[in-house]
Amino acid sequence: MRNPNILAIDLAKNVFQVCKTDSQGNVVFNREVTRLKLKALLCKQQSSLVAMEACASAHYWARYARDLGHQVKVISARSVKAFQTKQKTDKNDALAIATAASLQHIHSVKIHTVEEQALQALERARHLALAQQVAQSNQIRGLLSEFGIVIAQGMSALRVNIPLVLEDAENGLPDSFRAVLHRLWAHLNVQIEHVDMLTKQLELSVSTDPVCQQLMKLEGVGPLGALGLALRLGKGENFTNGREASANIGLTPKQHSSGGKERIGHISKRNADKRLRSILFQGALSVISNVIKRPARTTKEQWLKTLIERRGKKVAAIALANKTVRTAYALLKSNSVYQPQLLA
Template sequence: MSSIATIVGVDIAKNVFQLHWVEPSTGEIVNLRLKRAKFLDHFSNRRPCFVGMEACGGSQHWARRLIALGHRAVLLPAKQVKAFVHGNKNDAADARAIWTAMQQPGVKAVAIKTEGQQAILALHRMRQQLVKFRTAQINALRGLLTEYGEVMPKQRAGLNKHLPDALARLCDRLPGMLIETLRDQYARIRGLDVQVREIESRLKQWLRQDDACLRISEIPGVGMLTATAAIATMGNVQAFKSAREFSAWLGLVPRQVGTGGRVQLLGISKRGDTYVRTLLIHGARSLLFRQSETPTWAAKIAQRRPFNVAVVAIANKIARTIWALLAHARRYRSDYASQIA
């Protein structure tokens, strides 16, 4: 951080914001409480400074507004701020902890996203919510039918095939109002299918319009969902120094436990965005199942290591390839061989 610009820690809330900073000229410690309507007015009259906030609901919006006013906004993960909260937890203590965390070396800030990127993430979140609700409805429907001796196959295609016959067999045994309610629930599930497909069609439309998404969608194992989610989640690709840093940010590298000069590598850290990491692993798994498209190095790993280890290795490679294509503005080439700079 520059020694000239003032560092301000901000604890944001729904209606009241708490600010903490130290005046560079006098060394005075300032704790200021502002209403939401006065927050931007305060910073519009200040010299450019570093403003730190926890990455939480609304923080992306305020970061964009502060950047528009000429300040530098920094979003910090809540886990890294929590370590500096001393004593009782309150707004003033949180603002002071954010101010302290901003000055620590090695603290990785959260990428600030554009409104367009957040819009794409909002579509992904709504689709994810619909899929979860649909799965819950399907499982509930299976459970209810199991109580009457009708066991449905696990796959969705099996449910679609056997449910009409199962309801027909139960018509003579169960009250009509129950049969109609079961049919309503199945219709509700099909309605959720329509809503999921509508969101996916909007994501495909955005994919066709975005050059970066088109370039990384050419990578084997990267589909429409992975491409759009990765672009929207990472924000500015230049925020990551290397491909390995990006894969580590997604939690696809081993955790380390070391003491006395001995370092032990464990399973993947699972840090970062769970949704994007899950999509990458699913894409890698599908790539490993399609043996005709499996890279040679990945096939060799699958022969000597457990299946899931090979899947994570492919997901790690896909994440690194995504960063490389975006950072260097290139298109995917299957015959490309990396060289030492």
């Protein structure tokens, strides 16, 4: 059954393109509106299906429209692209969003609550701060190597050696570069403190979240993995089953099947949550490094050891991450507690 009408919004900062279609798919209007006029339009319109691409500010507008009684559908930009048959304009983009929203098999991404949005913002801020810290430390090492001073990898090596390099008056460093190095080192210390503060805040938020604590009982799932799974899966309402949830993260192999013949390939490199998949993969590798050193204690560890012998550590790590996502989906869907099955 089609919705009475669809409001497709091509999001932007100040000027938005809104395309309204009726129950027959006919375009009622397709025009530009300002931010204030868009809010007024959503207030005046009867209950509709409001659709938009998953991009910046999409969660805000989705929550705003849902609070006004509208149905909301936030669609992946890759899915919308398939329905853009003409040139790239705001009108054609809004029309493509309306067309994609009218199809039942085009699903909506999970809409974050305000609390979930705050947790995601904290994780993203820490991720960027950590990347900037690593970039700054690599720059210091690279600049020093041009003067014949080589420092080992790791932040602890920098903390030990940089003060010694600054105090050594006979290492041949020019005074101009010594001043630059002092500024870079002071800036890096500020970044280290910034990362430490964000990490502590993230750990505190995860420790007080019951869903994250529930997910951290899974093998290889730490604070970052638990937070990523909680934000991605929610209560499982956006997925039909665990395999669909795992495929959404990019832990299932791609298919290129035709004529009744199934062809299974590698895991997807494009349609994936690469950050969460990387975190789960690293956690699975840590589990494997411990499992291979001792006898299996649970049925999952027994299955994992057998898989390692047959396919190797990396394939086993992907398989374990896949199983972890499916188990997490089942736990969140049924609101149950994870209990590994011990061997007799």
